[in-house]
Amino acid sequence: xxxxxxxxxxxxxxxxxxxxxxxxxxxxxxxxxxxxxxxxxxxxxxxxxxxxxxxxxxxxxxxxxxxxxxxxxxxxxxxxxxxxxx
DNA sequence: GTTGAGCGTT
Numbered sequence: 859x860x861x862x863x864x865x866x867x868x869x870x871x872x873x874x875x876x877x878x879x880x881x882x883x884x885x886x887x888x889x890x891x892x893x894x895x896x897x898x899x900x901x902x903x904x905x906x907x908x909x910x911x912x913x914x915x916x917x918x919x920x921x922x923x924x925x926x927x928x929x930x931x932x933x934x935x936x937x938x939x940x941x942x943x944x
Numbered sequence: 945g946t947t948g949a950g951c952g953t954t
Binding site: 863865867868871892893894895897901903904905906907930933935937938939940 | 947948949950951952953
């Protein structure tokens, strides 16, 4: 079983990591959910990341990418930065 | 008490 990181963008600024966790838990076990906060202000940057099994991640991406959430159309995709720890 | 493309601090 391989865990992959999912990039989630265009989130409402009120979205929290637990919100992300709930959203993606619908399609599988969420290993980690994280909203990226501005390091200077600690406020949401409007995007985040979720780690889960790649099969579940694929379903969650298909389910949420381009779908509206809280009035915003989400951008959901496989993460690019932060290489996996070896 | 604000903003709106983009890939995170461990």
